[in-house]
Amino acid sequence: MPDRPVRQPRRVTITKDGPMLVEGPVEVVLDDGSSVVSDRFTVALCVCHRSRSFPWCDTSHRGRTKRRSV
Template structure:
């Protein structure tokens, strides 16, 4: 786990299989995977990790964190 809870950079293209059975694909040469679970385009980083505050209660990100999943 990155020390600053930033993204995990992996060489692309990648296919990410999520627990709900969906598959997300990126054809970029380098892909930033979200490790903070705040991204609005999870499992990919959208730079939401840069915000200092926790996601708002009731938001999609807060629900994902509370569920411990995607």
């Protein structure tokens, strides 16, 4: 039986009102089945769907504030 390298888990950081940070490299599979790859050491994934470069965060979430219901 060949020796397999021990895989370390990826670190994922959830940020308040911001992107999800994932230690790279990563492959992201989109809802249509296509995939995108980044070999950066950390990637910011958009969770608000406002990014023009979705699934990567482009900080578009900063331009809008949430309305408070009165």
